[in-house]
Amino acid sequence: MVKFYAPASIGNVGVGFDVLGIAIYPIDGTLLGDCVTIKSSKNFNLIYKGKFVNYLPKNPKKNILYQCWKYLCKFLGYNIPITIKLEKNIPISSGLGSSACSIVSGFVAINNFFGSPINKNILLNLMGKLEGYISGSIHYDNIAPCYLGGCQLILKEGKIISQNIPNFNHWLWVMAYPGTKLSTSKSRSILPLYYSKNDCVNHSKYLSGFIHSCYTKQSKLAIKLMKDIIAEPYRNPLLPFFSKVRKNIKKIGALTCGISGSGPTIFAVCDNIKKAYNISNWFKKNYLQNKEGFVHICRLSKKGVFKLN
Numbered sequence: 001m002v003k004f005y006a007p008a009s010i011g012n013v014g015v016g017f018d019v020l021g022i023a024i025y026p027i028d029g030t031l032l033g034d035c036v037t038i039k040s041s042k043n044f045n046l047i048y049k050g051k052f053v054n055y056l057p058k059n060p061k062k063n064i065l066y067q068c069w070k071y072l073c074k075f076l077g078y079n080i081p082i083t084i085k086l087e088k089n090i091p092i093s094s095g096l097g098s099s100a101c102s103i104v105s106g107f108v109a110i111n112n113f114f115g116s117p118i119n120k121n122i123l124l125n126l127m128g129k130l131e132g133y134i135s136g137s138i139h140y141d142n143i144a145p146c147y148l149g150g151c152q153l154i155l156k157e158g159k160i161i162s163q164n165i166p167n168f169n170h171w172l173w174v175m176a177y178p179g180t181k182l183s184t185s186k187s188r189s190i191l192p193l194y195y196s197k198n199d200c201v202n203h204s205k206y207l208s209g210f211i212h213s214c215y216t217k218q219s220k221l222a223i224k225l226m227k228d229i230i231a232e233p234y235r236n237p238l239l240p241f242f243s244k245v246r247k248n249i250k251k252i253g254a255l256t257c258g259i260s261g262s263g264p265t266i267f268a269v270c271d272n273i274k275k276a277y278n279i280s281n282w283f284k285k286n287y288l289q290n291k292e293g294f295v296h297i298c299r300l301s302k303k304g305v306f307k308l309n
């Protein structure tokens with residue numbers, strides 16, 4: 001049986017609310033993402049395992065993978081029962097693209113099992129629709145990097161959903177998940193419906209300047225422009241001690257930090273492995289809230305979903 005692995009992702013990447021997302025991988029080789037295998041069976045079955053299996057809904061019909069199967073069968077006009085095995089290696093409502101990991105690994109594994117009748121672009125489109133159903137509004141900044149890898153700029157222009165842009169492969173992304181949950185839909189619901197003209201102009205400057213810095217390989221300028229004025233000011237109160245965290249980890253070498261996706265995971269960017277370990281140790285001592293919490297030193301993953309065997 002073919003096993004597909006879909007990696008964790010950082011939605012927004014600080015400066016690009018809903019339009020920037022990067023796939024990441026822990027440098028110690030940990031599989032921070034979901035694995036899915038499919039086999040034929042008389043009835044639909046869902047088998048769970050993995051470190052975060054207890055986070056999943058008890059009713060299999062509430063599981064994203066059941067929804068993936070229903071979605072694809074309806075789209076294809078099929079009614080083919082299968083057994084899906086999910087290894088849940090990423091916590092839910094963590095800000096690491098947990099739902100995207102299950103959606104991407106589920107859609108890709110089921111489509112592969114059916115003989116790949118759906119092409120990549122249509123599959124990506126369907127993934128975004130299911131993500132939107134789960135989080136309350138469609139956003140591709142987890143789905144696209146998790147599926148395609150790299151740093152994805154979400155365009156949604158005609159048939160173009162996203163395109164890869166250059167990023168800084170030497171950057172280290174220290175990811176700190178505190179062990180608490182913050183649902184994406186809740187974290188999206190508290191954002192303002194309208195922003196001032198000043199905020200719009202500044203956001204355009206930061207986002208376009210960041211993308212310009214990526215193309216012209218100006219990492220210092222990119223760091224300066226990684227400012228989130230769309231989500232962070234309103235989500236800050238939902239994260240334990242975010243302002244204190246930002247102040248302290250910059251003292252120990254972080255170039256910048258931000259909320260990963262809709263939180264509560266925080267990312268800190270640095271360009272030196274020694275500083276990365278110092279930041280990781282600081283997070284472990286000061287940001288983790290319980291034994292479910294973890295810290296991983298990651299790099300940008302050029303790969304999205306792939307076959308593990």
Ligand SMILES: Nc1ncnc2c1ncn2[C@@H]1O[C@H](COP(=O)(O)OP(=O)(O)O)[C@@H](O)[C@H]1O
Pocket residue numbers: 055056057062063064065091092093094095096097098099100102134135182183184185261262
């Ligand atoms: N396989 C699955 N992986 C992740 N979430 C799942 C899965 N199956 C069902 N869910 C539900 O989907 C929702 C995902 O919540 P969300 O806050 O979007 O997660 P994240 O922010 O980590 O992507 C939760 O209510 C969770 O219970």
Ligand SMILES: N[C@@H](CCOP(=O)(O)O)C(=O)O
Pocket residue numbers: 009011012017018019094095096097098099139141142184187188231260261262263
């Ligand atoms: N752009 C989205 C990203 C959500 O990421 P997640 O990992 O928290 O699901 C948002 O900011 O709502």
